[in-house]
Amino acid sequence: xxxxxxxxxxxxxxxxxxxxxxxxxxxxxxxxxxxxxxxxxxxxxxxxxxxxxxxxxxxxxxxxxxxxxxxxxxxxxxxxxxxxxxxxxxxxxxxxxxxxxxxxxxxxxxxxxxxxxxxxxxxxxxxxxxxxxxxxxxxxxxxxxxxxxxxxxxxxxxxxxxxxxxxxxxxxxxxxxxxxxxxxxxxxxxxxxxxxxxxxxxxxxxxxxxxxxxxxxxxxxxxxxxxxxxxxxxxxxxxxxxxxxxxxxxxxxxxxxxxxxxxxxxxxxxxxxxxxxxxxxxxxxxxxxxxxxxxxxxxxxxxxxxxxxxxxxxxxxxxxxxxxxxxxxxxxxxxxxxxxxxxxx
Numbered sequence: 001x002x003x004x005x006x007x008x009x010x011x012x013x014x015x016x017x018x019x020x021x022x023x024x025x026x027x028x029x030x031x032x033x034x035x036x037x038x039x040x041x042x043x044x045x046x047x048x049x050x051x052x053x054x055x056x057x058x059x060x061x062x063x064x065x066x067x068x069x070x071x072x073x074x075x076x077x078x079x080x081x082x083x084x085x086x087x088x089x090x091x092x093x094x095x096x097x098x099x100x101x102x103x104x105x106x107x108x109x110x111x112x113x114x115x116x117x118x119x120x121x122x123x124x125x126x127x128x129x130x131x132x133x134x135x136x137x138x139x140x141x142x143x144x145x146x147x148x149x150x151x152x153x154x155x156x157x158x159x160x161x162x163x164x165x166x167x168x169x170x171x172x173x174x175x176x177x178x179x180x181x182x183x184x185x186x187x188x189x190x191x192x193x194x195x196x197x198x199x200x201x202x203x204x205x206x207x208x209x210x211x212x213x214x215x216x217x218x219x220x221x222x223x224x225x226x227x228x229x230x231x232x233x234x235x236x237x238x239x240x241x242x243x244x245x246x247x248x249x250x251x252x253x254x255x256x257x258x259x260x261x262x263x264x265x266x267x268x269x270x271x272x273x274x275x276x277x278x279x280x281x282x283x284x285x286x287x288x289x290x291x292x293x294x295x296x297x298x299x300x301x302x303x304x305x306x307x308x309x310x311x312x313x314x315x316x317x318x319x320x321x322x323x324x325x326x327x328x329x330x331x332x333x334x335x336x337x338x339x340x341x342x343x344x345x
Contacts, residue, residue, distance in 0.1 A: 003127025022088030032146035034125030035079035077125030078105035158184025169193035182243030190214025
């Protein structure tokens with residue numbers, strides 16, 4: 001089969017990847033759509049640092065028995081929708097050939113649990129075929145097209161951040177950064193009934209998308225800070241979301257946000273950062289870091305898209321065949337042209 005791999009920091013398409021075979025409880029699927037995630041862009045550029053930092057983490061179980069070797073080809077692609085082609089032993093009770101499905105990006109195998117994120121051996125959605133775990137499959141409902149169903153995964157990231165924030169209906173929010181993660185947060189906030197939602201981004205195209213997804217007010221930080229825009233509101237309790245992920249943002253929030261603000265950090269910063277705790281202590285601010293989602297949040301996001309609660313269509317700015325995936329990775333550097341590019345192998 002054909003599959004794209006990360007090789008020496010670049011995405012290349014291999015025509016010679018062996019077709020995977022489903023084991024017990026697994027299904028073979030044909031990928032119909034796979035979104036390019038910002039974390040994949042990060043990994044292509046900062047994979048070595050991400051892996052090194054991961055090895056330093058303590059206090060959490062090891063996430064994978066399949067350590068990634070950047071000197072070998074790396075399979076990626078975890079925002080997918082796919083068609084079931086073949087059932088492994090014991091899979092028939094969960095699905096049927098021909099079903100359009102999606103899943104949390106995890107593969108259950110005899111050797112343990114393997115995330116479908118970055119791997120030298122586990123195929124991801126940037127290829128024609130992949131394996132999925134039958135017990136984890138979700139049927140794509142309501143005739144939802146694959147390129148919209150694939151966005152259940154990134155939208156679940158926003159839902160998880162909003163859930164972790166414990167924001168209540170009637171509380172307001174500031175969202176810093178309107179890339180795909182920030183937009184997913186905005187959509188989840190609007191569905192939760194948060195009001196007002198102030199969104200800040202340098203890109204006019206992304207500010208427009210923020211308004212479409214549910215932001216009540218958008219600001220260009222070159223002209224006005226999100227905090228001055230918020231100051232014109234009625235002073236209700238504020239939750240702020242950092243969806244930018246660059247050094248200095250957290251400290252700026254601690255310095256500038258109103259007293260009692262809860263800050264949720266959902267953007268992944270790849271640089272070493274520093275803060276002045278005095279800012280947070282003086283105003284009794286709360287700081288929460290979040291990552292990923294759980295299975296219930298993934299299912300809820302899929303249902304919200306399928307039922308029209310969240311319209312993901314405006315997020316999809318291009319759909320490309322596998323041969324153009326390298327172009328797509330480069331094109332996503334321009335926030336005024338592209339938000340979410342879908343690969344259709």
